[in-house]
Structures are given as structure tokens and as C-alpha cells.
Amino acid sequence: MQFRKWILIGFLLVSSWGVMQSRSDAASDSLKLLLIYAAEENRVDENVHMIDATFSAFTTEQRVVSVQEFQPELLTGTDAVVLVGDAKMDLPAPLIKALDGYKGDMIAFGYNADQLRTFKGWDYRGEVELRSLDGHSLTKSISAVQVIPPQGSEIIVSGNSLNETIPFIIKNGRLSYIAATSFATDEKMQISKAMYPILGIDPPDVHPAYLRLEDISPVSDHQLVKETGDYLADRGIPFYMAVIPVYVNNETGEQMRLSANRKLVDVLRHLQDRGGIIIAHGYTHSYRYEETGEGFEFWDDQLNQKITTERTDKLPAPLPSRESFRSQDEFDSFMNEVDLIEKRYIERKHRKAIEDLVDLGLIPLAFEAPHYTMSSTGYGITSDYFTSIFGQVQLSDDNWGVMDAPLFISTPQILSGMTLYPETIGYADPTMADPLQGARESVKQLKEIPGSVVGGFYHPYLGLEYLPEMLELIYSVGPIEWLDLRTEEQIVKTDDILIHQQENGGLKVQSERNYWNRLVERSKEHPLEGALWLMAVVVALFLTAFFIYIASLRVGLKKRLFRERESIG
Amino acid sequence: MANILFYTALVLIWVMLLYHMFLMQGGYRHFKTYERVIPRWKEKMTDLPTVSIFIPAHNEEVVIEQTLKAMSRLYYPKDKLEVIVINDNSSDRTGEIAASFTVKFPFIKVIETKPPNKGIGKSSALNEALRQTSSEVIVVYDADNTPERMAVWYLVMGLLNDKEAAAVVGKFRVTNAKNTWLTRFINIETICFQWMAQGGRWKWFKVATIPGTNFAIRRSVMEELGGWDVKALAEDTELTVRVYNLGYRIRFFPAAITWEQEPETLKVWWRQRTRWARGNQYVVLKFLSQFFKLKRKRIIFDLFYFFFTYFLFFFGVIVSNALFIVNIFYDLHLSVGNVALVLWGLALLLFLAEVMITLSIEKTEMNRSNFFYVIFMYFTYSQMWIVLVVYSLGLELKRVFLRQEVRWYKTERFEQKRGDVQ
Numbered sequence: 001m002q003f004r005k006w007i008l009i010g011f012l013l014v015s016s017w018g019v020m021q022s023r024s025d026a027a028s029d030s031l032k033l034l035l036i037y038a039a040e041e042n043r044v045d046e047n048v049h050m051i052d053a054t055f056s057a058f059t060t061e062q063r064v065v066s067v068q069e070f071q072p073e074l075l076t077g078t079d080a081v082v083l084v085g086d087a088k089m090d091l092p093a094p095l096i097k098a099l100d101g102y103k104g105d106m107i108a109f110g111y112n113a114d115q116l117r118t119f120k121g122w123d124y125r126g127e128v129e130l131r132s133l134d135g136h137s138l139t140k141s142i143s144a145v146q147v148i149p150p151q152g153s154e155i156i157v158s159g160n161s162l163n164e165t166i167p168f169i170i171k172n173g174r175l176s177y178i179a180a181t182s183f184a185t186d187e188k189m190q191i192s193k194a195m196y197p198i199l200g201i202d203p204p205d206v207h208p209a210y211l212r213l214e215d216i217s218p219v220s221d222h223q224l225v226k227e228t229g230d231y232l233a234d235r236g237i238p239f240y241m242a243v244i245p246v247y248v249n250n251e252t253g254e255q256m257r258l259s260a261n262r263k264l265v266d267v268l269r270h271l272q273d274r275g276g277i278i279i280a281h282g283y284t285h286s287y288r289y290e291e292t293g294e295g296f297e298f299w300d301d302q303l304n305q306k307i308t309t310e311r312t313d314k315l316p317a318p319l320p321s322r323e324s325f326r327s328q329d330e331f332d333s334f335m336n337e338v339d340l341i342e343k344r345y346i347e348r349k350h351r352k353a354i355e356d357l358v359d360l361g362l363i364p365l366a367f368e369a370p371h372y373t374m375s376s377t378g379y380g381i382t383s384d385y386f387t388s389i390f391g392q393v394q395l396s397d398d399n400w401g402v403m404d405a406p407l408f409i410s411t412p413q414i415l416s417g418m419t420l421y422p423e424t425i426g427y428a429d430p431t432m433a434d435p436l437q438g439a440r441e442s443v444k445q446l447k448e449i450p451g452s453v454v455g456g457f458y459h460p461y462l463g464l465e466y467l468p469e470m471l472e473l474i475y476s477v478g479p480i481e482w483l484d485l486r487t488e489e490q491i492v493k494t495d496d497i498l499i500h501q502q503e504n505g506g507l508k509v510q511s512e513r514n515y516w517n518r519l520v521e522r523s524k525e526h527p528l529e530g531a532l533w534l535m536a537v538v539v540a541l542f543l544t545a546f547f548i549y550i551a552s553l554r555v556g557l558k559k560r561l562f563r564e565r566e567s568i569g
Numbered sequence: 570m571a572n573i574l575f576y577t578a579l580v581l582i583w584v585m586l587l588y589h590m591f592l593m594q595g596g597y598r599h600f601k602t603y604e605r606v607i608p609r610w611k612e613k614m615t616d617l618p619t620v621s622i623f624i625p626a627h628n629e630e631v632v633i634e635q636t637l638k639a640m641s642r643l644y645y646p647k648d649k650l651e652v653i654v655i656n657d658n659s660s661d662r663t664g665e666i667a668a669s670f671t672v673k674f675p676f677i678k679v680i681e682t683k684p685p686n687k688g689i690g691k692s693s694a695l696n697e698a699l700r701q702t703s704s705e706v707i708v709v710y711d712a713d714n715t716p717e718r719m720a721v722w723y724l725v726m727g728l729l730n731d732k733e734a735a736a737v738v739g740k741f742r743v744t745n746a747k748n749t750w751l752t753r754f755i756n757i758e759t760i761c762f763q764w765m766a767q768g769g770r771w772k773w774f775k776v777a778t779i780p781g782t783n784f785a786i787r788r789s790v791m792e793e794l795g796g797w798d799v800k801a802l803a804e805d806t807e808l809t810v811r812v813y814n815l816g817y818r819i820r821f822f823p824a825a826i827t828w829e830q831e832p833e834t835l836k837v838w839w840r841q842r843t844r845w846a847r848g849n850q851y852v853v854l855k856f857l858s859q860f861f862k863l864k865r866k867r868i869i870f871d872l873f874y875f876f877f878t879y880f881l882f883f884f885g886v887i888v889s890n891a892l893f894i895v896n897i898f899y900d901l902h903l904s905v906g907n908v909a910l911v912l913w914g915l916a917l918l919l920f921l922a923e924v925m926i927t928l929s930i931e932k933t934e935m936n937r938s939n940f941f942y943v944i945f946m947y948f949t950y951s952q953m954w955i956v957l958v959v960y961s962l963g964l965e966l967k968r969v970f971l972r973q974e975v976r977w978y979k980t981e982r983f984e985q986k987r988g989d990v991q
Contacts, residue, residue: 528576529908532579532908532909532912533908533911535583535587535912536908536911536912536915538587539586539587539590539912539915539919540915542590542594542919543915543918543919543922545594546593546919546922546923546925546926547922549597549926549929550922550925550926550929550935553926553929553930553935554929554935557929557932
């Protein structure tokens with residue numbers, strides 16, 4: 001017995017070795033990092049978010065503070081400091097003093113580094129408009145700080161303006177410098193690739209990869225879902241299924257639940273048994289009466305703002321700006337109220353999505369926001385329910401269009417502890433002349449970046465038409481390791497449900513929900529149906545009484561016959 | 570749209586089923602309790618009223634003999650009893666047979682209807698007898714009835730002991746139950762009707778319906794009402810409403826038992842039931858139109874019951890069946906969950922349980938063959954009712970729009986092969 005146990009443990013260790021290997025390549029054993037940013041109004045903008053996200057893939061502990069919030073104690077125990085100069089400003093004296101005395105690694109972005117004594121030997125010369133990086137021309141030119149680093153510095157990436165070449169990513173001993181904070185795709189590629197020399201980490205050989213079957217809703221064709229899922233399972237690929245438990249018909253507003261499509265449920269269970277992993281993709285994938293799959297669920301796209309009301313029959317007022325309030329306090333208390341509404345709404349949706357799926361034996365291990373949209377407060381709420389999230393991250397609370405994803409599996413601060421499995425190559429788009437063109441271009445770039453995630457999705461309604469080609473494309477990136485969430489710890493929970501996926505592959509699902517819970521809940525949503533169930537119970541009670549009457553009449557039959565013979569004579 | 574229709578149908582059907590469930594409970598309670606009063610009530614049976622038994626007879630030569638035999642054996646002081654055979658325009662030996670009994674039994678009499686009451690129908694015949702007699706209590710029996718010995722005595726007992734009751738109705742049983750599959754069904758149906766509708770309503774609301782036979786009514790009330798309504802096809806239902814409207818009630822006292830013949834062929838059954846359905850529809854329409862003029866609101870409940878049976882429930886069943894059929898060929902996306910299925914199962918069980926209770930009450934009726942007949946009945950006999958209501962509704966509408974005169978149809982009798990009942 002003991003012997004078999006050891007063999008089992010050994011086997012588990014070997015089988016999970018590959019994944020642990022790739023993770024430990026990316027995240028070094030222990031790297032504590034402090035990110036200090038200087039930005040307009042001290043707000044974390046998309047650049048700071050992306051820098052944070054990218055670094056988080058390599059650190060074990062990471063804090064993000066503004067230059068104003070900085071306290072010298074925060075430096076204690078950190079291995080590195082990242083100073084992001086997104087806005088040009090005079091750094092507070094205590095910060096300068098503390099950083100001047102700091103002996104760890106320091107990585108500076110953009111402005112303000114010239115104010116530190118640490119960068120004394122660096123000759124800062126104002127800004128230049130860069131049109132290409134490392135020989136790749138930029139989609140959009142960027143403004144970069146021109147610096148002449150001290151002798152012996154390593155120029156990791158240089159950029160070109162119209163008439164000169166300047167260093168863009170530089171390393172000199174414990175100091176690194178990146179000449180801009182801009183983090184659009186081209187810069188993201190260059191900086192991500194440079195993370196290894198900057199942090200002094202050996203680049204891994206493999207790319208984590210995943211493929212999601214997207215937007216599976218109660219109206220999905222079960223045969224196509226089965227066909228695509230089986231295709232992946234047949235090849236031993238752990239794949240993902242982004243499932244929406246309720247379909248909303250945008251014309252009638254009527255809802256159809258997943259449980260009404262038994263065949264699809266059976267297919268999903270079958271695929272789950274074959275290695276498919278369920279991702280909760282919202283509850284209805286709509287907020288107002290948009291069609292499921294079309295609508296935004298956690299963002300009001302009509303007003304381009306966070307969810308401010310659960311009433312969907314009419315458009316609410318746009319959120320007022322800070323200027324329309326007399327004080328910050330008034331504004332804050334107003335926003336707190338709005339956040340409460342958003343919280344209630346998102347909580348309800350998560351709870352119901354998880355419950356509906358678990359009730360059907362489909363165990364979600366992660367979340368994916370419809371259209372990847374959600375406010376930062378929304379991510380905070382979501383982190384109470386899930387530990388993993390797929391897709392991209394909305395980086396602004398004012399505009400859903402500002403979204404991106406780092407190229408690595410990471411834990412950006414905005415996701416409040418959730419791990420992000422980034423989507424990096426898009427999907428097969430049949431409306432294009434070459435449906436996989438976008439993916440093809442992304443893969444070409446990802447090839448250059450060690451350890452970058454190759455993550456994409458595929459709509460099962462396309463059947464197998466583009467799936468083999470898409471797989472081939474993913475394999476073309478080089479050695480890959482299919483991401484398997486079942487070999488990492490995941491927790492998905494509501495008040496009544498706890499899903500615990502353990503690293504060793506063990507899965508615990510605890511549900512406090514029983515048939516009665518569900519009945520009561522469904523009754524609240526559909527009062528008429530609830531009333532009918534209540535009636536059924538009453539009728540059942542009467543039926544019981546009736547059958548008792550019949551039995552007692554049968555038993556008393558002889559006695560009665562005798563008595564009546566007497567009375568009638 | 571389909572959903573709304575479906576739910577409406579479901580609600581209509583279940584209002585009716587729940588009401589019947591409730592009635593069944595009452596009926597069972599009544600069965601358990603109705604005999605308790607008899608020992609006490611017997612004490613009052615000293616100064617008995619005079620009784621006239623009316624037997625309207627139009628060409629009843631097949632059955633009149635056994636009917637009168639049963640009458641001759643009734644337990645009631647003969648000096649206070651007269652049996653009046655109302656020979657209404659018979660062209661057969663009815664009068665002759667009846668006359669032979671008058672010789673042997675002086676309390677049996679035969680009267681002939683006279684114009685304008687002659688040959689018109691049951692109501693006119695009864696009115697004629699009412700005019701020609703003077704007893705305190707009137708008991709009515711159909712010409713095919715063979716009451717048990719104590720029947721009239723119990724009916725009178727009810728009247729003597731219940732001052733509020735203008736009438737007391739007894740229970741009737743089927744003599745030819747085993748003759749055909751149809752009479753088996755009717756037998757089961759009548760047993761159910763009496764214990765659920767009569768017994769249940771009496772227990773809960775002190776309401777019962779005069780069934781046209783085996784009932785006693787006070788002459789004073791009959792005179793106050795001005796006799797029977799000759800236009801009514803269901804003269805019994807019509808009379809019931811008017812009795813309640815006067816402020817009296819009708820007591821259901823199942824101790825008084827009569828046995829009667831039921832149609833043995835579908836054709837006869839169809840004509841009889843069409844008359845009943847049309848008659849009840851007539852009553853509903855007649856009294857619902859003067860809904861607010863009715864003084865006694867208790868009976869409104871009963872009218873509403875008829876309204877439900879012949880209009881709403883019927884509509885619900887039709888819609889629900891139609892949706893079911895359409896849904897087979899075309900998916901209506903009905904958003905009904907398992908609850909509809911569960912309710913359907915419960916409806917069937919409820920039907921079985923209710924029928925089985927009433928059959929068990931009637932001692933020997935709850936046997937194996939009847940058990941299978943009951944299940945079979947649900948899918949056949951019960952469904953025939955739908956067709957019947959459509960048909961009679963059509964006839965009734967035609968009558969209203971074309972201003973037709975009603976023709977009273979007398980139920981055809983069948984010769985008894987098993988001889989006397991008693």
C-alpha cells in the first residue's frame with residue numbers, strides 16, 4: 001500500500017514537472033519588487049497597468065505606489081524598484097533620498113530618472129520621436145527620452161527617429177532604463193522580450209499555450225461543440241470552454257437556460273471528462289436586452305461607463321465627472337453608492353453563473369468577462385469568486401476600449417490577486433479573406449518572445465473548418481506546453497459553493513445547494529412556476545390523505561357491510 | 570403568446586381540479602358523518618306529513634311495472650302516502666300497467682295530463698300533478714326508478730329535522746351497471762358525482778343540486794315558486810337555483826337510496842347528455858345575466874361552477890390540447906419546466922384517487938375490473954365530454970340565434986333482464 005502511494009506521488013511529481021518547470025523559468029524563486037509611478041493626478045493609467053502586469057509575471061511579490069504614496073519603509077526587503085515616469089514632475093524629496101540610498105536593482109521608465117543621483121552618469125537630452133524599434137517600424141511613432149548611458153552599458157534595444165538612432169532599452173549593472181512608458185503592441189513586444197536580460201533571468205524554451213472554445217451558450221449547436229471539443233481532446237490537448245449559462249433573446253427578452261438544452265449539457269460533460277475545462281463566461285453575456293454573445297455584461301457600453309443601475313428599461317444618467325461635485329468627499333460618497341450597485345449586480349451574476357454550471361455538473365475553474373470588459377472595481381469583486389481570469393484586461397474605468405493583455409501569465413494589481421491567462425493571438429474570423437491573418441501575425445511576433453503565452457479562441461459554430469489550421473499555427477510558435485488549469489491551484493466560490501482544484505489534479509467541489517434551494521431560488525425568479533410547485537406540493541399532500549382514506553375504507557369494508565345489513569334489515 | 574395561453578389554460582384547469590379536490594375532502598367527511606344524526610332524527614318521526622310521489626311517465630311500459638312494485642313496498646304509513654303516476658300522453662301500455670297496480674294498492678293513483686300541460690315534457694307533467702294534489706310533501710321519481718324500502722322515509726326525515734331545507738335529495742345508484750362498458754362508466758361517474766359534487770358541496774357550503782329524481786320538496790315552497798319552469802331543459806338545475814334564491818337550502822342525505830337505469834347505448838347517452846349540457850348552459854346564461862339580482866349569493870358559487878365547467882375549464886382543456894398537438898409539429902418554445910409534467914401526473918393521480926375513494930365508499934364497487942375501467946375511463950369517457958360540450962354549445966348557440974323552441978327529449982328505457990331490484 002505504502003509502495004503504491006509513493007509510486008503515485010512520484011507519478012504526479014513527474015507529470016506536473018513540465019508545468020512547474022516553465023513557471024519557475026518565468027517567475028524566479030523569489031523576486032520582490034516595488035513599482036513607483038509618477039502619473040497625471042496620481043492615477044494609474046494604461047501604461048502603468050501594463051508595466052505592472054508585465055513585471056508581475058516575474059515577481060513573487062509586487063507593490064504599486066504613486067510617488068506621493070511612497071514611504072521609505074516600502075523599500076525594506078525589496079529586490080528591485082521600478083520607477084515609472086509616465087508624467088514629468090518633480091519627485092518628492094523623501095523619495096529621491098530613499099532611492100539614492102537604495103542598493104538593489106533599479107529599472108526606470110521614461111521621465112524623472114534624471115533627478116536621481118543613481119543615474120548621475122547618464123546624460124539625459126530631452127525627447128525624440130521614435131519611428132522604429134530594433135529595426136521594426138512602429139505602427140504609431142512614440143516620444144522617447146534620449147539618453148547617453150555611461151560607458152560599458154548594454155544597449156538591449158535601440159530605436160530610430162527620422163535621422164538618428166538612440167538607445168531604447170539599456171542595462172548597466174543593477175540599473176536598467178527604458179526610454180518611454182508607452183506600451184502599445186510594438187513596445188510591448190520589445191519590452192517583454194527584454195525582461196529576461198533586465199531581470200537577469202534565463203529565458204525559457206517553451207511557450208505556454210491554450211485554445212478556448214468561445215461563447216458556448218444554451219443555443220449553441222451541441223454537435224458542433226462536440227465535434228470541435230473532441231477534435232482537441234483526441235489530440236490530448238487540455239482545452240477551454242467559455243460557457244454562458246443563459247441565453248437572452250434580444251427580440252423577446254425571453255431567457256433560455258442551459259438546463260433546457262440537455263444534449264448540449266451532455267456534450268459539455270463529456271468534453272469535461274475528456275479534459276475540457278469550463279470557464280464561466282458571464283451569466284447572460286448581456287446587460288440590457290442585447291443578444292447573448294453580442295452584449296456587454298459587466299459594462300454599460302451605451303454610456304461607456306461602469307454598471308450604475310440594474311434597471312435596463314431605460315438609460316440611466318451618465319456618471320457625473322469629479323468637477324460637478326463641490327468636494328472630493330461628495331464625489332467619493334457618490335461613487336461609493338454607484339459601486340454598491342455595481343457590486344450587487346456583478347455578485348448576483350457571478351453567483352448565478354457558478355451555481356447554474358455546478359448544478360449541471362459543469363465545474364468552472366476560471367472566469368472570462370464578456371468582451372473582456374469590466375471596471376477595476378468589478379475585477380475586485382470578481383476576485384472574491386475566481387482565482388483565474390482569461391482574456392484581456394480593461395485598463396481604464398472611463399473607456400472600455402482601453403484594453404490589453406501582457407504576454408505572460410501574470411497577476412496584475414488591477415485584477416486584485418487573480419491570475420491572468422492572456423489572450424494573445426485572437427481568433428478565426430470568417431469574415432476576413434484570411435480568417436487567421438491576425439493570429440498569424442501575432443504568432444510571428446510571439447515567436448521572438450521566450451515564454452510568451454500563445455492564447456487564442458475559436459467559435460465552435462465554425463465546426464472544424466479553421467480549427468486544424470489554427471492548431472497548426474499555435475504549434476508553429478516553437479515548443480509549447482498546453483496550459484492545464486487542473487495542475488494548478490484554483491478556487492472558485494460563492495456562499496454556497498466551493499470548487500477547489502488542487503495542484504496535484506485533485507478536485508473538490510462542495511455545494512450546499514440542494515434541490516430545495518434551487519426550487520426556492522427558481523421560484524423567486526419565476527413566481528408563477530413557484531406557485532405551481534407550491535400547488536403541486538399541496539395536491540401531493542391531499543393525494544396522500546386520499547390514499548389513506550381508500551386504505552381505511554378497504555379495511556373497514558367488511559364491518560360496514562355487516563352494519564348496513566342490520567340497519568336496512 | 571403560446572406561453573401566456575398555456576399558463577392560462579393550466580390555471581383554468583387547475584382551479585377546477587383543486588376545487589374538485591376540495592369537494593372530495595368534503596364528500597368524504599360527509600360520508601363519515603351523515604349517519605350520526607339518524608338516531609336522534611328518528612325521534613321526531615312521529616307526526617308524519619302527507620306525501621305525494623310524482624312519477625312522470627311518457628311511454629314507460631318497459632319499466633313502469635318494476636317501478637311501481639318498488640313503490641308498493643315503500644316503508645311509510647300508507648294513509649299518508651299517495652303514489653301518482655302522471656301518464657303524459659303515452660301511446661303504449663303505461664296507463665294500463667299502472668292501472669293494474671291501483672287495484673291492488675289503493676295509495677297508487679294514475680292521472681292523465683290535460684292541455685295545456687299534455688305531452689310537452691317533464692316540467693309540465695309535474696305541474697299538472699302539483700295542481701291536482703294537496704299533500705304537504707312532494708317526492709319525485711323518474712319512471713325507471715326503484716327506490717329502496719326506506720328511501721321516502723329518509724327523505725321526509727330530512728325535511729322534518731331540517732327547517733331550513735326546502736328539499737332533501739337522496740342518492741341514486743345504477744341498476745344496469747354491468748350491462749355495457751358505457752353503463753360501467755356511467756355507474757362510476759354517478760358515484761363520483763354524488764359523493765364529490767353533492768356530498769362535498771353539502772358539507773362545505775350546504776349546497777346540493779336537485780338531480781331530477783329521488784328528492785322531496787315542501788309543497789309550500791313549490792307553490793311559492795309557481796311550479797316547474799317549462800322552458801328549462803334541465804328543470805332540476807333550474808329549480809335548484811330558484812330554491813336557493815328564495816333563501817332555502819337543499820340537503821343531500823345519502824341514506825335515501827334509489828336505483829335507476831342508465832343509457833346502454835352511446836346514441837341514447839349522447840342525446841341525454843346533450844340535453845343536460847344544454848340545460849345547464851341555459852341555466853348559467855339565464856342566471857348569470859341576472860347575477861346581481863340574485864338574492865342569495867350562496868348559489869352564485871354554484872352557477873360559477875357551471876360557468877367554469879361549460880366555458881372556462883372547457884376552454885382550458887381545448888387550448889391545452891391544441892398547444893400539445895401544435896407543439897409536436899412545431900416547437901413553440903414553451904418555457905414550462907418539469908412542473909407541467911409533474912402537474913399532469915398529479916392530475917391523473919388525483920382523478921384516480923378521487924374516483925377510487927367514491928367507489929370504495931360504495932362497498933362492492935371498488936373491485937379489480939372497476940379499477941381498470943377507471944384508468945380506461947380517463948382516456949376515453951372523460952374525453953368524450955369535450956366533444957359533447959362543443960356539440961351542445963353549438964346547439965345552444967343555434968337555438969339562441971335562430972330563436973328555436975326547445976324540445977324536451979325523454980331518455981329511452983331499456984328492458985331489464987335481471988328482474989326486480991330490492
